[in-house]
Amino acid sequence: MTIASQQADASAISPMKIYDWFDGPYPARVRIALAEKGLLPKIDFVSVNLWTGEHKEPDFLAINYSGTLPVLELKDGTLIAECTAITQYLDTLDGNPTLTGETPLEKGIIHMMTKRAEIEFLDAVSVYFHHATPGLGPKVELYQNAEWGTKMGEKAVRGMRYFDHLLKSRPFVAGDKFSMADIAVLGGMIFASLVKLPVPEDCVALKAWHAKMQERSSVQIWRAMVEQGAPKS
C-alpha cells in the first residue's frame, strides 16, 4: 500500500496517525510510550518502508523534512516529528504526565537524561549502523564513512558503560521513576541488538535494568507487535 492510500484509509476512522516502520528502534520508543499511556487503540499506523527508502521520497519528505521515522499526525493535520516531542505531546494529553515529569525538577532531569541517552548511546548506534555496516543498503546510504561509523560504535559502547554506572545507584535512568529516559535507553539497547553491537559482559547493572524492562507490559506489547512482522504491502 502506498503512503497516500494508507493516509486515506486511516483518516476515515482514526483521530491520530503514526508514520513508522514496525521494528525500527526509534519507532519502538513511541510505540512503548503509547502502550504506557494506553493510547495504542487510538492510533492508525502508516507504514513507511525504511528498507526501500520510502522515507527519503518526496511524499514522505513533505511530512518530515528530516526524512526519519516516527512522525505523529493529529486529526487536524498537524505533524509532530522527533521521538521526544511526540512522547511529550502524548504524555501530556490526559493531564497526567507519567513519562516526562510532573515537577519542574523532574521535567528537567528527564529531558537531560533522554538527551544524553540519545547523544551518548542511541544516536551513536544509529551512526554506527548507517556508516560502519551496509545500513539500509546502497539506495538509501548515499554517503558512508566507515571510520566515523566505527568511532560512533565505540562511543555507543562508552555510553553503555555510562548508563551501567548510573544504574548501579538508581532503579531508573532519571531516578526513582520509569520515564521517557528509560525508553530512550531501551531504544539504544534495541538498536544495539539489531546491529549486533554487544553490551560488555561487565555491564551488570545495565543488563539487570534491561531484564527488568522486559517485564513491563508496554515492552511486551511492543515486542508482540514486532513479532507480527512486516505489514503486508
Ligand SMILES: N[C@@H](CCC(=O)N[C@@H](CS)C(=O)NCC(=O)O)C(=O)O
Ligand atoms: N531524532 C529522530 C531520529 C529518528 C530516526 O533516526 N529514525 C530512524 C528509524 S529507526 C530513521 O528514520 N532512519 C532512517 C534514516 O536515517 O535513513 C527522532 O528522535 O525521531
